[in-house]
Amino acid sequence: EQGESKHHGLTQFMLPTDAEGLQIRGIDTMGGKDVNDLYLTDCFVPDSAVVGTPGQGWAQLMAGLNLERMILAALMLGVAQRAFDDTLTYVRQREQFGRPIGSFQALKHRIADMATELECAQLLLDDVATAIDAEPGRVFAREASMAKLKCTELAKHVTLEGMQMMGGYGYATEYGMEALLRSTVVSTVYGGTSEIQREIIGKTYGL
Helix, strand or coil, X not given: CCCCCCCCCCCEECCCCCCCCEEEEEEEECCEEEEEEEEECCCCCCHHHEECCCCCXXXXXXXXXXXXXXXXXXXXXXXXXXXXXXXXXXXXXXXXXXXXXXXXXXXXXXXXXXXXXXXXXXXXXXXXXXXXHHCCCCCCHHHHHHHHHHHHXXXXXXXXXXXXXXXXXXXXXXXXXXXXXXXXXXXXXXXXXXXXXXXXXXXXXXX
């Protein structure tokens, strides 16, 4: 109806993958077919398939944003830490000109910067998670977006740095850094792009 929100009247529902009229087509991506297109053709949806309250689908989605963004942030922070650990191991062991390449100032300072950023991201994530646990019914728009933005962008940065510092080995599938990089690239897109997270954060400051 005129004047109503475009989100008014949306309802969430859940169907089994073998439901009649439902077709699932995998989408080829850098990470394989890990996302899909769904096609519903004369697909009957019983009352029992409704999730939550009819007409309140958008509100339910919004209520889950805290958890979604925190889960993504935590996952990517874990990937970033793994990439950092692998890079550190490599630069400690790989030698050039008679000494480990990690002892060269250009790499040592990059390692120091990454370690500092990882520590900051971990503290931010812990702080926001503690606040959400204390008030599970509240939407922490600014804080959850900050955590998602920081952790996903950092993960992408750390894996790129790891690949650069490992040289050709970083690009080779033998060492796994390229797989970590591929897993982080999409993280700044799904769950709300980094640009959207910045918009949300900006709006909480009245901008």
